[in-house]
Amino acid sequence: MDIMKIIRALRLKELVLPLGAIFLGLLVGAIMILWIGKNPLFAYASLFYGAFGDLNSIANTLARATPLILTGLAVAFAFRCGLFNIGVEGQLLVGGLSAAYVGTVLNGLPLIVHLPLTILSAMVASAIWAAIPGILKAKRGVHEVINTIMMNFIAYALVAFVITGPLKAPGQIPKSADILETAQLIRLSEFAQWSTSRLNTGILIALLACIVIYYLLWKTTIGYEIRAVGLNPFAAEYGGISVNRNIILAMVISGMIAGLAGAERVIGFHGSFILGFSPGYGFEGIAVALLGKNHPVGVILAAILFGTLSSGGRWMAFNTGVPTELVTVLQAVIIFFVAAEQIVAWFFRSKKKTRQVT
């Protein structure tokens, strides 16, 4: 039974549900493509080519995946403490805003100070944004879902105010001034001649964050306590773990990761804060976390998948006329299938848990 051992080691069984959901999602997409009279195989081939066709495309796909790694990680981390951080979108915006401020206003600092300071400011701002619903949950018992949604909208308004007001750059487009060179993350297009990609060192930060979070969750007392609270707050409480403290801590850390996502976009990908730059990275992060089973490795894989879909979608639209919104529909369908495990389980007939008789 060596094969079983390998399968168990690679945790391949864990992949069944996500792969099944992806397969079913693509199936639904194919049906829709047929309905509008196009060829699904051709469409998907175009999508794949658009995402991976040449080195530059691959770079673009990774660039599109970068914020998702971070937002997915942020959502996943909060889930580990039993928390639904739907507010990653607002947290990343606030983080980006802070980065925009520190990155454009503080002139005359050397890179070695300015860049870390900018990133740190993003993390602090987004941590505060996430801490508010966390504290309200811990102290007042208010469910974080509603509060984080509310904070998202407050963030939209705040960001709109600042970017069309105090931080607005001269000109028509609602954006901030360009980030000073000493606070920028280097883009691929800047040091590779063959590339026009905005893939930047932020992806390294994202991968580093995944490693740190993995270590934090499974190798430290902090992670032990957060997981204990997430799985069973009653037993955790008896074990001397402060449930409230960990709820707030988990939201703060989750927010900090979200802030990194905003920072990467502002000081890396775009080079300034452009109003409306996020097509919903925070919400896509929920899908990424789900698909990746709230594990850093899964998050990276799922983020690359979603990045592929988004990145390749444009070429698919150009080449075959299938609207890019199909990709959005695909993402939603995949979320449905992941969330409704039973559909996929039934489809592939995996083992169910045995019922206990008291």
Added chain:
Amino acid sequence: MRPVEPVLQMENITKRFPAVVANDDVSFDLLPGEIHALVGENGAGKSTLMNILFGILTPDSGKIKYKSEQVKIESPNHAIKIGIGMVHQHFKLVPPLTITENIVLGSEPKAGLTFDKAKAYSEVSALAKQYGFNIDPKAKVADISVGMQQRVEILKTLYRGAQVIILDEPTAVLTPQETREMFVIMRSLVAQNKSIVFITHKLNEVMETANRATVMRRGKIVGTVNISETSTAQLAEMMVGRQVLLDIKKGSAKPGENVLNVVSIFANDDRKLKAVKNVTFDVREGEILGIAGVEGNGQNELVEVLTGLRKPTSGHVFLSGKEITGRSARVIKDEKVGYIPEDRHKRGLELDFSISENLILGVHSKPPFAKGIVIDYDQVAKYADTLIEKYDIRTPSAEVKANSLSGGNQQKTVLARELEVDPILLVASQPTRGLDIGAIEFVHTQIIKQRDAGKAVLLISAELQEIMGLSDRIAVMYEGNIVAVLDAKDATEEKLGLLMAGVFDAPKEAT
């Protein structure tokens, strides 16, 4: 004697679940106007049989005859329609709605499109009067007592014309006073020719109320007897399969200094009602103090105060002279108080953690398991292996999740974790609930070992036999008070039973 047609006959019922045969060729009948007790331990199959009768489960084989006609009961709705009603252990009432709304729910009297509230109130009042129930139809269920809620549940079945009423462990959550009132209600129901199936494991109640008793054990029927021809001893033997002598071997206690001093503790429950009222007692090293009492008399809240999970509203708790009143669970744990919680799935274990991760819960941030914030998993593994052997935890490895263990092994895991930190006080709350005989003996042995090693042990149990067998001194808790503290040798079942019933000086009148 003219033979009477049974109102209900269940014949050769078999029901299998993946791990166990819950009902194995079970036959059971019910005569009109009788109280028929269905007796057995946890897991004997009583609830399964009644869930089949009430349409919650379908049998794999066998048939049911109701009023001489064969029926297939597809759903609770169907059961209710043909006149079978059930009052579950966990009430199915909607707290924000009134008693009347709860009773008529699903069969509401209408006036055109509207809900005819006036008619509903009058119907419910009339029904209550008919059976001698004393209720306020307009009261919200959230505001009434547990005993009252149970009466509402019974009225629900009567409102829908139940002829057969199944009561699943009805007295489990009642005070002795309310239990007495329940028996009066049961008798008035059968006087109006209803038939009652009374599921219980409390033999005294069976002897007091039932006409016949059917005993089940491990999914099979052991026998059906007339109450007039049997005794608790015989029923107990049928239930367990051997002479029940709670034969716990222990030597005499050698108590020393006071370890735990509880002084005038008051505490509220989750609904902000007074649950613990002016409780004062001590536990010395080298002795087991057992607290007897029907569940729901404040024991849980008291235990939570002692273990740091609930703040008392007033009073003091001292541990070896040091004040620990209102301190957190973490601090109290650090002061070497061990706790076996009554709900190991809720309080005791992280079911999704591995056994080794569970074994360090509480000491996970201390050396040798942690250096700063980093956990040393080698140390953890070593510790786990040691404990698994020492406490005979049956498991393929230390890394399997706790939810894959049996109940007994889960409890051993909890015990191991709590005892290994060498507590000076052990608080054990319902420590053998839901365990098989072997696990129960193991737990009892460990508790006595602790006492003999000079620890103080506080035992809270609803099983009188367990209290009487293990304790050196026995306290009785009733309605939030400690109403008596006796030496074990002076305690008899009668004495304790009366105290638990709130009978200290003069018997109270039923309201």
Added chain:
Amino acid sequence: MLDVFGIPLLLATIRSASPLIITAIGGLFAERAGIINIALEGKMLTGAFMAVVIAYFTGNPWLGVFGGIFGGAFLALIHAVVSIKYKANQVVSGTAINILAIGLTGFLLQVFFGVAGTSPSVNKLPSWGPFNPLVYFGLVLVVVAHFFIYYTPQGLRLRAVGEHPAAAETVGINVTRLKYFFVVLSGALAGIAGAALSIGDLSVFVNQMTAGRGFIALAAMIFGKWTPVGALFAALLFGFAEALQIRLQGIVPIPREFVQMIPYVFTMIILAGFVGKATPPAALGK
């Protein structure tokens, strides 16, 4: 001065509040049945889109309203099946519905009309006095909903299911069927509200035109403590804030973004119990 305040402000308030009222009441029907409804935004958007589609192909805005009902109800049905039958987490499935709505409407906008941003014009609903017919519908809906919930047997069952579904189940109420019904109803109502946006006051569908109103409706529902009358007052309050802010533009220098924050901040405050407590139905989300 009376130009700014007075009757025009009142009318603008009601106009602003109307889609919120309809959606919020729809939302509270579903939540009272125990289903968390953060998908109101998506259902509203789909309703707005389908209203325009039907109005375009039939030339009749009244049929367009039915299009709105269909759009919202269809998405709600998906939501219901995934959440009830397949027991998916309701917050997740709700988020997915919102994403699906954006994708689907954008996709179909392309497919039906060949455009990316704004649909072609359609006939919009006639004005009955100062308002379009759906505004009156919203006000009537408050009365009907209140009566339904507190004075009919079905309303009693709805309240029971949201607090203690097991209790309802044991008295023979088909809890599953009830949940499906109210979720689809909430979708239909959100769809009507969407139609009010696209063919009530305007006559086009614009990509993502709901702009968060579904979430403001959610806030109104919570702020109104899950009651129709409460939702009415909350929606009016939020509508007032929006209408006032538009009028104050250029006169008083309050940045409009801060006024936009008001519904959300208020909801957080009331949820935190600083001004009375808003408790959701006990079995919500289970």
